Amino acid sequence: MSSYNVAPLAKLAEQFERLPGIGTKTAQRLAYHVLKMPREKALEFSQAILSAHDNIHYCNECCNLTDKDQCSVCANPKRDHSVICVVEDPRDVIAIERTQEYHGVYHVLHGAMSPLNGIGPEQLTIKELLARLQNDTVTEVIMATNPTIEGETTSMYISKLLKPLGIKVTRLAYGIPVGGDLEYADEVTLLRALEGRREM
Amino acid sequence: MSSYNVAPLAKLAEQFERLPGIGTKTAQRLAYHVLKMPREKALEFSQAILSAHDNIHYCNECCNLTDKDQCSVCANPKRDHSVICVVEDPRDVIAIERTQEYHGVYHVLHGAMSPLNGIGPEQLTIKELLARLQNDTVTEVIMATNPTIEGETTSMYISKLLKPLGIKVTRLAYGIPVGGDLEYADEVTLLRALEGRREM
Numbered sequence: 001m002s003s004y005n006v007a008p009l010a011k012l013a014e015q016f017e018r019l020p021g022i023g024t025k026t027a028q029r030l031a032y033h034v035l036k037m038p039r040e041k042a043l044e045f046s047q048a049i050l051s052a053h054d055n056i057h058y059c060n061e062c063c064n065l066t067d068k069d070q071c072s073v074c075a076n077p078k079r080d081h082s083v084i085c086v087v088e089d090p091r092d093v094i095a096i097e098r099t100q101e102y103h104g105v106y107h108v109l110h111g112a113m114s115p116l117n118g119i120g121p122e123q124l125t126i127k128e129l130l131a132r133l134q135n136d137t138v139t140e141v142i143m144a145t146n147p148t149i150e151g152e153t154t155s156m157y158i159s160k161l162l163k164p165l166g167i168k169v170t171r172l173a174y175g176i177p178v179g180g181d182l183e184y185a186d187e188v189t190l191l192r193a194l195e196g197r198r199e200m
Numbered sequence: 201m202s203s204y205n206v207a208p209l210a211k212l213a214e215q216f217e218r219l220p221g222i223g224t225k226t227a228q229r230l231a232y233h234v235l236k237m238p239r240e241k242a243l244e245f246s247q248a249i250l251s252a253h254d255n256i257h258y259c260n261e262c263c264n265l266t267d268k269d270q271c272s273v274c275a276n277p278k279r280d281h282s283v284i285c286v287v288e289d290p291r292d293v294i295a296i297e298r299t300q301e302y303h304g305v306y307h308v309l310h311g312a313m314s315p316l317n318g319i320g321p322e323q324l325t326i327k328e329l330l331a332r333l334q335n336d337t338v339t340e341v342i343m344a345t346n347p348t349i350e351g352e353t354t355s356m357y358i359s360k361l362l363k364p365l366g367i368k369v370t371r372l373a374y375g376i377p378v379g380g381d382l383e384y385a386d387e388v389t390l391l392r393a394l395e396g397r398r399e400m
Contacts, residue, residue: 055208
């Protein structure tokens, strides 16, 4: 950084630049914006970062993020605890909750297997998932990992582990997205949509 | 925010969402990223925000941002203090410094006149600029506000104030950007480029 840059400002811009998808120019713009905020707003921002860090941990049942012992889904007695939907990321839980049609519980893996990046089964919360299946109350596990090579591999790996336990393992249907345009669907998606066709 | 969102996380995402150009999805992604950082990195980020806020103020000469009494340009005895380049924003100083060919000093207005947004001359550092011109050492003021209506208006306003003082007022040349494509230049820029044509 050149001498005409002010150290604390350059440092703040650097912090923003470390965030994903934020380039040098945007980082600079954000740093200036923070500088222009009233001090109490900046304080709020500063505290929100540490507060999120210090108060959020894994739910002791499903490994989703929570600031309590259990997340709000696991703690809800109205949810069907015999069905577990396995997802890669806490954001996937939010996406599925948005459908308002899923009444089971979740299990968050916090990633997907990716040997190239050194992520194996032991880096995910698969051990915790197996522990949840010990008490015979679970009847179905729905694999809802991402439709990527890593997600598929993870699903396959887990389903192989669960088969011997006699638990029904299902996975989300592949197909053309609703509201999408057939013309723009890639051939793999179309193939899966054909394979999964249903009688009307 | 729905109940499945964790409060401290939602709060952090909200903070990011307040930044310019950051939408809901990006804000969520950034909040998760911060959560995954090691705690000392999050602490660094959190402190950088407040540190920038608490240590940065206007240079007592040119109103640029600095963490000292004077910014590094004004404090540099090798700079030509008889030429002042007037810009809207501290980032404009950085842009001009990047040319490495300007050896005068700056004056940062911190905005441009915009009656529609309630920004008049008294909201800018025009008073401070006039004060700098009292001691007769300044020979030229270069207007380098943005080529927008607001920037133009501001330049016109300031040049009218300076004319009676007998100070030479110039402004940056308009024209086609170097490396640009004539085909894509707008007609106003082309007209200005024609008007400002020089003998080769």
